[in-house]
Amino acid sequence: MGDEVPIGLAxxxxxxxxxxxxxxxxxxxxxxxxxxxxxxxxxxxxxxTLAKVAKELGFTTMSLYRHVGSKEELLVLMGDAATGPAPQLAAGPGAWRAGLRQWAYALRAVHARHTWLSHLPVSGPPSGPNAISWMDVCLRALRGTGLDWGTKVGIMTLLSGYVRSAAQLAGDLAEGRRGSGLDQPQAEQEYGRALAGLVDRERFPEVAALFTSGLFESAPADDPEQADFDLGLDLILDGVAAAIRAAGHGD
Known part of the structure; x- marks a missing residue:
């Protein structure tokens, strides 16, 4: 089998x-x-880096090349290992929405445990055993929806990209606030107050209306980051529901 499968994939x-x-x-x-x-x-x-990994292990950098062909290959191996196997999802007729929501939450939790995952270069479609397990359970959640394979893969790609993007944004915002002493709601209030005095209503009428609407001064949700994530996720799932209806299978 080693002759048939590329060494990196093996x-x-x-x-x-x-x-x-x-x-x-x-x-x-x-x-x-x-x-x-x-x-x-x-x-x-x-x-x-390969040198730092080798030092941690107490080996020379060259000794790692017997097991990892390059830094790029190491990153692929790391991504699959850190992601881990997919969870079991809600199943049964009409359970696609609960299943996809659970899938997105579980993947978000993985990104929270390994914050570097959202910055990992994407070198191609899922290819490792753990990544394939996530792919399989997502497709299983969509089984029976009447959607074609292309649409199912598109939904999976959209969901995984949304989770990755949300995790990256959350990490970047947290890094940007570091040292300021502000949490997310406080940072949003500071932002709203500062921009309210700068935005010209004649030039930017809708944005000016936004900043004077009181949105940034209102009591924040218990977990603003979770609320933002749920809003985007619900919009995506509403789109999936529309696609299922269009395919003639209802919700």
Whole structure:
């Protein structure tokens, strides 16, 4: 099988890539990837280099190339490992909405545990075993909706992109507020007050109306970030419901 499958894909699926005769190796792909993930969790994606991973493991950088072909391959391996296997979703007739919501929440939780994931370069479609498991359960949630394969894949891509984008934005905003002493609601109030005095009603009538509407002064939700995420998710799921109705299968 090793001759049929590209070496990088074989390593991603943990297929044998060389003879296992002789003394067991002191190092393997699992240890390399696990150490790299731990480094990224501590220092962010920029803190992961082959040299730093090798130092953490107590090996030379060259010794890692037996198990990881390049930094780019390591990132792919890290992404699949950190994402982990997909959860079981709500199932049954008409359960697609609950299933997709659960899928999005679970993926968001993964991004919260590994904040560097949203900054991981996207090198192609899902290809690792964990990524494929998330793909499978998402498609299972859409089974019976009457949607064609292209639409189902498009919905999955939209949802995963939304979760990634929301996680990245939340992380960037938190980083931007660091040192200011403001939480999200306070930062939004400061923003609204500052812009209200700057925006010209003649030039920007709708934005001026927004800043004088009291929206940024109103009592915030218990978890503004969650409320923002839910709003976007509901809009996406409403669009999926419309597509299902158009396919003649109702909600």
């Amino acid at each position: 390593r991603l699926w943990r297929l044998p890539t060389e003879s296992r005769l002789g003394r067991p190796a002191e190092l393997d792909a699992e240890r390399v990837v696990r150490t790299a993930v731990e480094l990224a969790d501590r220092a962010g994606l920029s803190g992961v």
